Amino acid sequence: MSEILITIDGKQCVATEGEYVLNVARRNGIFIPALCYVTNCSPTLACRLCLVEVDEKRAYSCNARAKEGMSVITKSEEIEKERRAIMEIYDINHPLECGVCDQSGECDLQNYTLEMGVDSQRHCIPDTPRPTKNWGFIHYDASLCIVCERCVTVCKDMIGDAALKTVPRGGAELPKEWKDKTEKDAYAMWNKLQKSIIGVASGAQTLDCTFCGECTAVCPVGALVGSDFQYKSNAWELKKIPASNPHSSDCSLLYYDVKHTSIKDDKPKIYRVSSDQNYAPLHGAARYGYDFENVVEGKDSTAFTKAILLLEARVDTIAFDSYITNEEAFILQKLKEKFGYRLVNEDASTYQQFLKAFSQTSGSNLYSGDLKTVSQSNFVVSFGSALKTDSPNAGYAMNNALGMNKGAGLYFHPVADPIVSGYSKNLLSITHKVGAEEAIAYLLLNLFGNKEEMPKELLMDVDALLSIIGMEADFSEKLEKLLEKKDSFSLIVGEDVYKHPKAENIAQLLGLIERFTPFKVVIIPSKTNTLGVSLICDLDAQRGEYTLGYNVKGDFTLSALLGKGDLAMPALNQQEGTFTSMNKRVVPTNAALSFKGYCLNDLANALGLEAEWTIDYTKELPSDKGFEAREFDSLPNTFDNSGFENRGYLLRPLTFTCKDCVEPLSEVENFGEEVVYQANPVLQFSAFTNQAHQLCEAGALYASAEFLEHKNLKDGDMVHITNEEGDKLVIAIKLDPHTAGLIPYLPTFDTKIDVTPFFKDGYRFAKLTIKGVNHE
Amino acid sequence: MELRDFQNRNINPGYIFFEGETKPTNGWESFKRVFKRSIKGELFVGLWIVFREMIRFDIHTVQYPAEKLEMSPRYRAIHKLLRLFESGSERCIGCGLCEKICISKCIRMDTHVDEKSRKVVSEYTINFGRCIFCGYCAEVCPELAIVHGNEYENASEQRAHFGLKEDMLTPLDEFKAKKQQEFPGFGALSDHANETVKQTPLAY
Structure with missing residues (x-):
């Protein structure tokens, strides 16, 4: 794609050949009205407002492609009349x-009418x-709908659920007499408007999707709104506080309203979460899981004094999780340096070791890809991640690439996922044997690697690999078809492999994939700030004798969860600070609500560190790990008109000399028939999401309809789970219509259910026996 | 009066211009003025008039509280929330325009969706400690739901006693007794409203 010059309203604009004129105009600050177009999605031509004159011919700027020397006029008497x-x-x-509509004040129909x-x-x-219609989290008021199809478009091209479509309205035919009395484009639009309405694509009574709520965000009018928000507040009364998604590592831009x-x-209250829907999709947990704040009446000075005394005398370990900001991680690291505490964070330490092994062969401490490179590529491969639930935004990027770039892809996972499989017919979903991820890494290296430069010992027989993974032999033919005309490649790797028995080797193979194949790799941090913590903290493997837990159970526990722990801490919507996102960007988040208790900085100050605010540490984040010495208040948090992510700053990658020491492929352990996966259902990520009033649910063993039939169980039945070591759990089984196959999954979001005994070595698949509880 | 009359800036006819008395310029003149004013006995002139009217029993004072003035429709006293004449349900739709336009930021409302999926106002308050009775709320209200009443007797232990929805809303028994009056003040439709609005065609 080459750079060209086009003229819009007399202004010279630089564009990429084939880009839509509307996007070029927006980037250059030229206003063209448009109701139906959603950036990064396909143009639907429903509204026809973006009508312009291209070289004296009428065209729609949302689907007119830029050509060298083209001249565009966005305003003329005729266009304005139309x-x-x-x-x-x-x-x-x-x-x-x-007067009553929720969209009033931020309504495109109001704005353009004026x-x-x-x-x-x-x-x-x-x-x-x-x-x-009441569709669960989403309320659809069809009489307000102008059928711009933004919801349909975004659901298909961005989210991948394709849960909405236009259906017949059942109204009267448009009388022909209007044809002569109405402008051409207006009449065509009217004709379509009169015939259609939005409905559920599957034809079912209610919407059955992953409930990301993106349709409510893009709706220009008040037709699609969040059921919970309906009629609660006018748009103009809400104060928007820019922040970053606190639940998962995409750390997407969001606003607490x-x-x-x-x-x-x-007292301030969060009424809803809104987003910059043209540039940053939000998943459902970010949209609906906003009220997880910790409420305390005041400072609990007894507990605080106790914590200080313990930290001074008894504590030798601080255990924490990755739902913290970079600054807090830095405070913990400083405490470690000053007092010699051990820092234990299993999830971040696993990720840290994985990235370390990766950097040995790739030569860089960071992976090269991000969600933008994924959505701009045209061949996307994913393995080791249940995309839909682990990292929905990576799934959106993949779906966007498949749909918008005529892309193709491969999705490897032992648990079949109808939603991901439904992204595109050019996405080959491969339900592979449990534990075959190492073989998949070898397969990718052998299929796409530069055979001349690659070390010879890595070369393996592709057919043998296919049978190890559990794939059919016609895969090579299918792949050849998928690879036609593909030139940019992305690979998404998820948390299944970080605790794989051969994790280190897989990481090294990924490094080689980065070096010897055209793939740009994204290694998804498993929790919100896993990447940040793994860069900032020196982590230890074992706990000592007395542990101070921060959001994890310890002998003395600091907790941001409501009513949990010995000393209350502010939750992530009550804190300012930065996260390190999976896009390798340090992004700021602001406090939406106040917190009356103590925070980690108070503890650190009492122990002799000196900082007035937690964010004083933002500029001190370690520059030898790629952070910049920048004040928190100087960090931007917006998208500009070109869609550029002007948020925080990018981490500087560090380079190393490569040391290849890859082990040969080891045999895949046979997991047998009864395997359980460790994953959270859609909309749940942690105990924090489960605290939100819209998402609160009791955890269960989630299983597909196929599994229930196979085991002769019903939705809601109690089951008995045991493993070889004799650990037991009695739990309800819940039907998840969005999975398939015979591997059910156990969640970690519900603090009442302890699943850790079943996944002792950390690998997300475990051999377990499941039996229905007999009530007779 | 026509527009022309308003545009006429020549205000001479009908007005008597008073030049004012010359001010004393030195001490002697000041002394003379004080002397003149003290001796003239104007106080007794006034007292005489009061006494004369009293014995004539020709009294123009309103005999408040026995007698009360009829207030002008444009008088702006404590607000009222009106009901729809047709159904008796509350007129307020909870659009929040009064809240937005209020220059002393003293109006607040809580809204929610009810079981019939309509927007209802669960609570509505005006903080009369801050209200300046400007009348913008009544003027902006699209439903003529919030209006100014003409109740000027606002004696209570607290100003807040007037400011809740239950205090301002027409009570149902009063409504049923057809005591609710349409509000003719600011924000009400003018008599010739139909002539000034262009109607949407309804020819089907």
């Missing part, structure tokens, strides 16, 4: 209920009754 007519049509029979100066109506047609709780209660 646009006004279109807005007039949109206003026909649109209920005049702006922009185009529609103050009277020439058209009339009988309205069709359009009932409202805050207002006083009620007339009686002046």
